[in-house]
Amino acid sequence: MDQPIWLTFIVAFILMNVLLVGMAYMTLFERKVLAAMQDRVGPNRSGRFGLLQPLADAVKLLGKEDLIPKHADKIIFYFAPLVIFVxxxxxxxxxxxGNQIEIGGQPVALFAADLNVGALFLLAFGSLGVYGIILGAYASANRYSLLGGLRAAAQVVSYEIILGLSLVGVFLLSGSLSVRQIMLQQSAELQVGPLTMPNWFILSQPLAFVLFMIAAVAETNRAPFDMPEAESELISGFHTEYSGFRFSFYFLGEYINMIIVSLFAATLFLGGVDGPGADRYWGLGVLWLVLKVTVFLFFYIWLRGTLPRFRYDQLMGIAWKVLLPLVLLNIIVTAFIRLIGNGQIF
Amino acid sequence: MSWEVVIFYLLALVSILSAGGIVVASNPVHAGVFLILSLFNTAGIFVMLGAEFLAAVQVIVYAGAVLVLVLFVLMLVDPDDLPEFHAGRPVQRVVAILLGVILLLEVGIAILNRTIVGARGNADAMTIEFLGGNVQAVGNVLYSNYLLAFEVVSLVLLVGVIGAIVLALPERLGERVRHRRDTISLAHARGVDMALPEGVRGESPIPVPGARREEPVAEATRELIMTRDPDSYTDAGEPGGSRFRPR
Structure with missing residues (x-):
């Protein structure tokens, strides 16, 4: 990569800030969509269409008192919210x-890092995020929190397997673990009879896509898989004892995770920035990606507005007895098709 | 000193300090957190060596999955049930020191061997580049030269999985229902009343491992006892009296 390191830092800085602003407006988007689904108006008091509502929420959360339970494990209680956020x-x-662009003769890469194990990097940090929940739950010295933490541990470990294995089909077809390589491969065209289609992996791996989405919703602890925080039975589970800006870090972490998982799904299965005109104008590519992510985020909210929460034993049963066999079947079939395509068998 | 050296020493220092923390921490959960920190920093050193795949696998498998389960168990242990800090039998101490010295010698010999004989195998930068990268190089070696070892490891893991299932199975299949009540469940079973009536002794609706219940929870439902006619609270039943009268 022929770009100085300070430029990479600037790109990374912009990406992080865009993500934070996106998260803030994700909360407004969620409240507005939920309100529309429940025939309400939603937040509309601060700014036009409630556009200043996220700002007001942030100020309110920062101004709240920071309560720490008497028997809490102080150090772990302090840093657990940071774990999930970071x-x-x-x-x-x-x-x-996007790919590399030129600004004033200087090539700029539209990504912070092109790791050759990028997809594994995403999975690895996704699995580390659960420590924020487990440790926060443990440090609160509260039984409801502890139950929430135990549920989170069991749930995330189970669904992580589904999440990782559902991507194996994509890795087999693309022959790469780099997110950028996988995205670039999908901009090719696929000829199926008279039809010309984009080579998006959702078309060649539909089952893997469905399983990935189910596992992603469970991994981000969102309804209908929000067992760790289940308001009605665990009074918000792991973050019962958290208040003020510590609570807001849990909140930030959860919403950023949703956005990241949506970005991940859009990049691996829907071609990322691929779309009409994206190869000529990079801005259009970014717009396509944002559009795809918005569809995924709407889907998240739609699920929350529609489905009731799973019962706990059903949640684990569906992971191990239904999703795991399906995901293994998908890998075996994909591997066979890949071998036949290479002419190595038959 | 280039920035790479600075980062290496930072990672090495934190991983060694947290390794020490595992040993001296008196709270088992703190020891677990130190272990995560140590593994994570070692993964950082792997990245600096250009072994990104190894780093990612270390974080996913050890830090992400194994340690979650370890913490899961540690969180359930009552701190009072733990043995006293550093109160092992003298034999254990001697064996531990002996094993530590052997491990230290092994690492020393490995480093010396590398310095004297030089690197073994053909995994230089050119070969890895030719194979298409780190991941491909590891896969290539793992599924050809070390296929037998790989198969043996997967067999051992399979035995472990079957062993876990056997341990979790009830002795007779008919005992399954009772067994379920006695294991730790993270949800309350269907039909369990969270607020137990007065007659039943105050037991937690969350089953306690090892404790035997005197009667099944499902039968401990509360009878509806009314001292007043429910309609008397509203004016619905006022004129002609109520359909429902307590006797």
């Missing part, structure tokens, strides 16, 4: 927002 935000580094 592991969430660092994942944006390997998401490509």
């Amino acid at each position: 592991t969430a935000i660092v994942r944006v580094a390997v998401i490509p927002f």
Whole structure:
């Protein structure tokens, strides 16, 4: 990469800030969409269409008293919210927002890092994020929190397997673990009979896509898989004892995780920045990516507005008895097709 | 000193300090957190060596999955049930020191061997480049030269999985229902009333491992006892009296 390191830092800085602003407006988007689904108006008091609502929420959360339970494990209680926030935000580094562009003769890469194991990097930090929940739950010295933490541990470990294995089909077809390489391969065209289609992996790996989405919703602890925080039975589970800006870090982490997982799904299965005109204007490519991510985020909110919460035993049962066999089947079939395509068998 | 050296020493220092922390921490959960920190920093050193795949796998498998389960168990342990800090039998101490010295010697011999004999195998930068990268190079070696070892490891893991299932199975299949009540469940079973009636002794609705219940929870439902006619709270039943009268 022929670009100085300070430029990479600037790109990374912009990406992180865009992500934070995106997260803030994600909360407004969620409240507005939920309101529309429930025939309400939603936040509309601060600014036009409630556009200043995220700002007001942030100020309110920062101004709240920072309560620490008497029997809490202080040090772990302090840094647990940071774990979930940092592991969430660092994942944006390997998401490509386009290829290399030139600004004033200086080549600029529209991604912070092109790791040759980028997809594994995303999975690794996703699995580290659960420590924020487990440790926060443990440090709160509260039984409801502890139950939430235990649920989170069991749930994330189970669904992480589905999440990782559902991507193996994509890796087999693309022959690469680099998110950017996988994205670039999808801009090719696919000829199926008389039809010309984009080579998006959602078309060649539909089952893997569905399994990935289910596992992603469970991994981000969102409805209908929000067992760790289940308001009605665990009074918000792991973050019962958190208040003020510590709580806001949990909140930030959860929403950034949703955005990252949506970016990840859009890049691996929907061609990332691929779309009409994206090869000529990079801005259009970014716009396509944002559009795809918005569809995924709408889907998240739609699920929350529609489905009731799973029962806990059903949640684990579906992971191990239904999703795991399906995902293994997908790998075996994909591997066979790949071998036949290479002419190595038959 | 280039920035790479600075970062290496930072990672090395933190991983050694946290390795020490695992040993001296009196709270088992703190020891677990130190272990995560140590593994994570070692993964950082792997990245600096150009072994990104190894780093990612270390974080996913050890830090991400194994340690989650370890913490899961540690969080359930009552601190009072733990043995006293550093209160092992003398034999254990001697064996531990002996094993530590052997490990230290092994590492020393490995480093010396590398310095004297030089690198073994053909994994130089050119070969890795030719194979298409780090991941491809590891896969190539793992599934050709070390295929037998790989298969043996997967067999051992399979035995471990089957062993875990056997341990979790009830002795007879008919005992499954009772067994379920006695294991730790993270949700309350269907039909369990969280607020137990007065007659039943105050037991937690979350089953306690090892404790035997006197009667099944499902039967401990509360009878509806009314001292007043429910309609008397509203004016619905006022004129002609209520359909429902307590006797």
